[in-house]
Amino acid sequence: xxxxxxxxxxxxxxxxxxxxxxxxxxxxxxxxxxxxxxxxxxxxxxxxxxxxxxxxxxxxxxxxxxxxxxxxxxxxxxxxxxxxxxxxxxxxxxxxxxxxxxxxxxxxxxxxxxxxxxxxxxxxxxxxxxxxxxxxxxxxxxxxxxxxxxxxxxxxxxxxxxxxxxxxxxxxxxxxxxxxxxxxxxxxxxxxxxxxxxxxxxxxxxxxxxxxxxxxxxxxxxxxxxxxxxxxxxxxxxxxxxxxxxxxxxxxxxxxxxxxxxxxxxxxxxxxxxxxxxxxxxxxxxxxxxxxxxxxxxxxxxxxxxxxxxxxxxxxxxxxxxxxxxxxxxxxxxx
Amino acid sequence: xxxxxxxxxxxxxxxxxxxxxxxxxxxxxxxxxxxxxxxxxxxxxxxxxxxxxxxxxxxxxxxxxxxxxxxxxxxxxxxxxxxxxxxxxxxxxxxxxxxxxxxxxxxxxxxxxxxxxxxxxxxxxxxxxxxxxxxxxxxxxxxxxxxxxxxxxxxxxxxxxxxxxxxxxxxxxxxxxxxxxxxxxxxxxxxxxxxxxxxxxxxxxxxxxxxxxxxxxxxxxxxxxxxxxxxxxxxxxxxxxxxx
Numbered sequence: 332x333x334x335x336x337x338x339x340x341x342x343x344x345x346x347x348x349x350x351x352x353x354x355x356x357x358x359x360x361x362x363x364x365x366x367x368x369x370x371x372x373x374x375x376x377x378x379x380x381x382x383x384x385x386x387x388x389x390x391x392x393x394x395x396x397x398x399x400x401x402x403x404x405x406x407x408x409x410x411x412x413x414x415x416x417x418x419x420x421x422x423x424x425x426x427x428x429x430x431x432x433x434x435x436x437x438x439x440x441x442x443x444x445x446x447x448x449x450x451x452x453x454x455x456x457x458x459x460x461x462x463x464x465x466x467x468x469x470x471x472x473x474x475x476x477x478x479x480x481x482x483x484x485x486x487x488x489x490x491x492x493x494x495x496x497x498x499x500x501x502x503x504x505x506x507x508x509x510x511x512x513x514x515x516x517x518x519x520x521x522x523x524x525x526x527x528x529x530x531x532x533x534x535x536x537x538x539x540x541x542x543x544x545x546x547x548x549x550x551x552x553x554x555x556x557x558x559x560x561x562x563x564x565x566x567x568x569x570x571x572x573x574x575x576x577x578x579x580x581x582x583x584x585x586x587x588x589x590x591x592x593x594x595x596x597x598x599x600x601x602x603x604x605x606x607x608x609x610x611x612x613x614x615x616x617x618x619x620x621x622x623x624x625x626x627x628x629x630x631x632x633x634x635x636x637x638x639x640x641x642x643x644x645x646x647x648x649x650x651x652x653x654x655x656x657x658x659x660x661x662x663x664x665x666x
Numbered sequence: 667x668x669x670x671x672x673x674x675x676x677x678x679x680x681x682x683x684x685x686x687x688x689x690x691x692x693x694x695x696x697x698x699x700x701x702x703x704x705x706x707x708x709x710x711x712x713x714x715x716x717x718x719x720x721x722x723x724x725x726x727x728x729x730x731x732x733x734x735x736x737x738x739x740x741x742x743x744x745x746x747x748x749x750x751x752x753x754x755x756x757x758x759x760x761x762x763x764x765x766x767x768x769x770x771x772x773x774x775x776x777x778x779x780x781x782x783x784x785x786x787x788x789x790x791x792x793x794x795x796x797x798x799x800x801x802x803x804x805x806x807x808x809x810x811x812x813x814x815x816x817x818x819x820x821x822x823x824x825x826x827x828x829x830x831x832x833x834x835x836x837x838x839x840x841x842x843x844x845x846x847x848x849x850x851x852x853x854x855x856x857x858x859x860x861x862x863x864x865x866x867x868x869x870x871x872x873x874x875x876x877x878x879x880x881x882x883x884x885x886x887x888x889x890x891x892x893x894x895x896x897x898x899x900x901x902x903x904x905x906x907x908x909x910x
Contacts, residue, residue, distance in 0.1 A: 356724070357702070357717035358874040359848070360808040360866075458868055468808040469849055470868050511675040511683055555823050555841055557690060558805065558812060560717065560724040562678050570826035570854055584719045584805030584812075586824060586840075586854065592678035620679045621729050628730060 335399040335479040336387075336449060339433075344390025345474040346537075347453050348446075350383055351579060352461035359583050361563070363465040366537055366578050367444050367599045369631065370408035373494055374448030376634035377405035377425040379487045384452025385462040387474065389445045390537075393436025394474070396447070398428045402482060403450035403490050409442025409500055409603055424493035424641045442500030442603040443535070450485030467538050467580040492638040499600045502531065502608030506615045506623065507566065507591040511559065515550040515588045516568075524548060524590060525612060529574070533606040537580040539567070540601065542610065547572020550588040558586040564593035566612070576601050594620050596627030672697070672745050674738055680714075680729050684741055685722040686750060690815060690842070693751040694721040695802045699878055700753030701744070710740060718878065720803050720812060756879040759909040761798075764846075764863050765887040765895055765902065766837055768794065772860035772889060775829075779839050779856040782822040793817060794837075794858065795886040799844055801878050809865035809874040810848040813882055818842070824854035835861045835902065837884060844884070859884060862892055862902025870900075881909060 338345075350371065351364020365371045365388055375382035393411050403425060406413055410422040413436045420426050422445075428434055439445060455462050455471075464471035474480065513521070527545035534541050548568045550556075561567070565577045567587045576593060578601075591614065593601055604610055615623070671694075672686045684701055687694035702716050702723040712732030717724045727737055768791040769776035780790035799813035806812075816839070824840045829852060832838060836847040837859030845855055848865035861884070867873050876882075887895075887903070895903030 353715050353726075355808070355874075356715050356726075357804065358808060359804045359806060359810045360874075459873065465808075467849065467851075468866060468868075470808070508676075508679055510678050555821075557688075557720050557841070558803075559722060560677060560681070560683060560719045560805075562681055562726075564678055569828065570824065582806040583717065584803065594679055617676060617679070617734060621734075624679060625730050 333399045333479070334451075334482045334484070336402070336453070336482055337397040337399055338474055338476060338478040338480065339395040339397060340476055341394035341474045342389060342392025343473065344392070345394055346388050346464040346466065347385050347455050347462050347471070347474065347480070348388040349385040349461055349463045351463045352459050355459060356583050360459070360465070360468055361579065361581055361583050363468070363580050364461070364463045365446070366602045367408050367446070369497070369499070369599045370444070370446045372631045372634055373407040373423070374405045374446055376638060377407070377492050377494060378403055378448055378450050379489070379635060380450065380452070384448075384483065385455065386446050386448040386453060389436065389447065391443060392438050393445060393447070396434045396436070398430050398432060398434075399479065400430045402428045403485060403487070404428045404434065405448040406436075406445065407448065408444050408446040409439045410496070411439050411445040412437035421493060421641055423496050425490040427490050439605065441605065443605050444602060449482050450487055451483035454481040454483040465580055491641045493641040494634065494637060494639075500603045500605070502604040502610045503600060504611050504613055505597045505600055506594045506620065507612050508594065508615060508617055508620045510565065510589055510592040512550075512552070512556070512588040513591055515552040515556070516548065516590050517551065520548050521590070525614060527611070529610045529612075531604045531606055531608050531610060535606070537578055539575045539577040539581055542574045542576065548574060548590065552588055556586060556588055558584045561585045561589070562592065564595060564598050565589040566591050566593065578602060594623055596624050672750065674741050674745075676734065677724060681724060681726050682737055682741060683722050683724050684745065687721045690720050690802065696753050696755055697721075697750035698723050699756060701750050704744060708744070712737070718803055719805055756877065759877070759879040759881065760906045761909045762876070762880060762882045762904055762906045763885050764861050764882060764904040765892060766795065766859040766861050766884040767889050767892050768859045768886055770889060773836070773857050775856040776858045779822065779858045782856075783819045785819065790858070791886060793819070794839070794844070795884055798881050798883050801876050801880045801882065802843075803878055804874065804876065806845070807847070807849045807851065807866075809876065810846065811865070811876045811882075812843050812845055814843040816842045816844065825856065828852045828854055829857060832857045833860070835863055837861060860892065862896035863904050864900035864902070867900055
């Protein structure tokens, strides 16, 4: 058999993603890469491998996959219903996927983007120094039925590890900093923005998510401002006053003014907010934002140490009676 | 040097922007290009990526490694080290002639744009197809140029409503500039012409075709010619020569 992940079925928004391709901003190509980079770090920690390896990003819906040879997998990001050969498996955890076994991943149960990691990483061909598919730029394409995705050699071993689930899947408060065009909006607009309760619109993509729920915002500079640099996390106000939070596949420059920018460490909360979830934005100072980033980086750097053995819930074990039970629990390593 | 410029502002948490003017001008655009080149040559520790927009140079950095104050001080010193507005254009520039169909159902907003500029459609085509414009920056999408500067009459705003989708190769206009689209996307710019020129060719040795400083003439052609030239390859009938 070949070391590949065979795709029998895939949702419409399943793509290969890594940390993206920095260095092409001057050519109009944004970094791209996983919209929830924390999920990439979590998958890497669960499999004890490098977080630069590529994984599958699944927007809202997973698919049906088969391992061409024995593999390790990890599941992170938005929790989705997942099973191997009909046996439900835990999310935010690592598992063995034996050769020929069928992994079925359903729709999201919370959040928006789930991730499937494999030991050794997805090893599709690099383009411009990365494997990340950049749909907006027409660089690569979504995964489709019949694909056999090459998987890299797995230098690690061990599964049955889990991480405690983060709270980033249900909207909530998001911190922002003023940015280069914040002054285009009067104090009244800023105050109203900070007081508003927004909802994530059903329309959304890897480029950005639309916010609904507040009356339109208006910039004094209007529609004639020069196009200027755009970065992921920017909250752009389009001509009709609607805010969009821009994500990893955003444009690199743009003319619609930006009201503020989401802290990179809070961006996964926006990315993962499911349609309809409530989002509020709070301005913090640049100093506070740097402190928050430092804490977030420390958290990412210690993910591997935060892993815990996966204890299986007896209710999830179909053939429970076949197990050797000691004091009513299993060894926790069974798969 | 204009009063109060260049100006340094933060971009989100991990970016800084050095801007050389409020409005697009030839000297400010050249200053931005030269300043970016100088930043890259300095290769300061903690700097991750640089780019330019029309009149600004952008730098992304690691704020946990290089503080905002330290980077700002470095940028201020670099600003003061030279009159950036006197900088030369980049070397190795090219002049491109890109065949363009103006108006028709291929570019449905020509009439509307002409009206906003106070011209007839014929006058608009004559003006747009005869102006030799320069690539002032590459941005928004992969390989996509902002070109200018057009006559004052073309100082028309973007639309308030987004056009749901312009096709790849669309030539659009607003605020004395042209944008040639490298992808099919929604936009607030008015679609006045259509070309068969592919700006981003990820499979090729030169994935990004145009560079800042290159000049372009969008020569008028008709739909039938464009259709045939498209079949000839990704240049869509465009030709290029070296500019000295």
